[in-house]
Amino acid sequence: MKKIILSLTFVMMSVVLMAQAKKPTIMVIPSDAYCARNGYTTEWVDENGTKNTVSDIANIFKQDDVEDLRLVISELSKIMADRGFALKDLEQTLKSIQQETVEMNLLESSSSGSYITESMLDKVVRTAKADIIIDLDFTVMQKGPQRYISYNMRGLDSYTNKVIAANSGVGSPSTSAPVNLLLEEAVLNYMDSFRAQLMAHFEDMSRNGREVVVKLRVWDNADVDFESEFDFEDDYLELTDIISYWMEDNTVNHAPTRTNATATYLSFEQVRIPLYKERNGRMSALDARGFANGLRSYLKKEPFMIESKIYERGLGEVWIIIGEK
């Protein structure tokens, strides 16, 4: 009997140890300041006649003078790949999206000749995105005959918008070193500290769970909203409070922050979800969608009987829209 218990414990421990959390994707994107300074922007006028300027990331790599940017991104990619964290390449992702669009427009069914359906939302979603953005800015500065690099790099969580790592400073001035050497030196100088900050973020994640954002909305034809009352734990509570209790019960820190609560909109930030959940006797990685599925399933049961749709914005943000699918 003892042997069986010991074996079972060993197997369970092995399963827990073997489970791996979902790995976030990381992408380097030039900052808005970099794009504006170098003229990589595009302008458009909205329906109110206001002129807007936005970074033209989609076309940035078609410009002639982006060798420096390419060099810095390559250097960062090389270093991160050495650390077991291959970066998602922005230039390649943009090309891939363009190619996919061409292929989708040409692809037709062999039996009926019908085309692939793509909603406006699908088109919007099909953009270059990553879970962690490395927002990069650098300038080659000149002081008399000397050149030096001003460098700024921030790691941002795409969903919580929190800065998880940041480095900035100026490099050593030089009269003889070419710009690419100065840039390489800048990347090497900041990368170890940047890596240590990323490591601290992942260690915090392993201790306290992944931080995600959960937003709840209501379809306009729904017969229920967040002020609807239900008989719950010997009391009549509004759906807002019931959902808040569910969030508290199912998060690692039991203290997610409810940042908005109206009849039609509820949002929770600092939602720390477990990295793993047990499924079919083994631990599998959990992301925001997997976590929200628990809430969707809870709302579908008695006494609520509310149908809802899950819209996944990525590894760390999910929307639940109640009322129907």
Add this chain to the structure above:
Amino acid sequence: MGNRYIRLISMFVGLFLAVQLNAQNKNSDNQTDYYNYEVEQIGIGQDGTKLLLVWVDAKKVDEGIELAKRNAVAACLFKGIQASGQSEKIPAIVPQGITSENQEFFDDFLQLKDKKSGGKYLRFITKTGSQYQEKNKKGYRISLEVQVSYNDLRDYMISQGMAKSLNFLF
């Protein structure tokens, strides 16, 4: 007369033992003191290396040079190196430092090189540069430029289970 003679011999023996014990303690301090020294970054090395300037106190110059090399590695492992000039801070590879779990490993890895053993840390010293020494009452104050293969050192510590990989969770 006989008693005086015995007392004198006892005093000498006592004095000799005290001096020996003190010397042994000092050696032992140098051997296992992984934190008390001065270290500074003197530039951004080639990819994966760090250029450091280390100051140590030692009785002999040879001993001091060996200690400086060992302490350069110890600094990368436990203390990290503060930002200086245009160089960004170098983070410690083993930020938790010496613990009861890793003490045995690091005592072996960082054991100073002598004729018979020690010096395992030397494989992560790429090269040494300018050396400066100044004689004082206690011995020598020595400074030595050392290039450490920081990335290789970190990878080795990860492979030995002494440090975490950035990938540890995924």
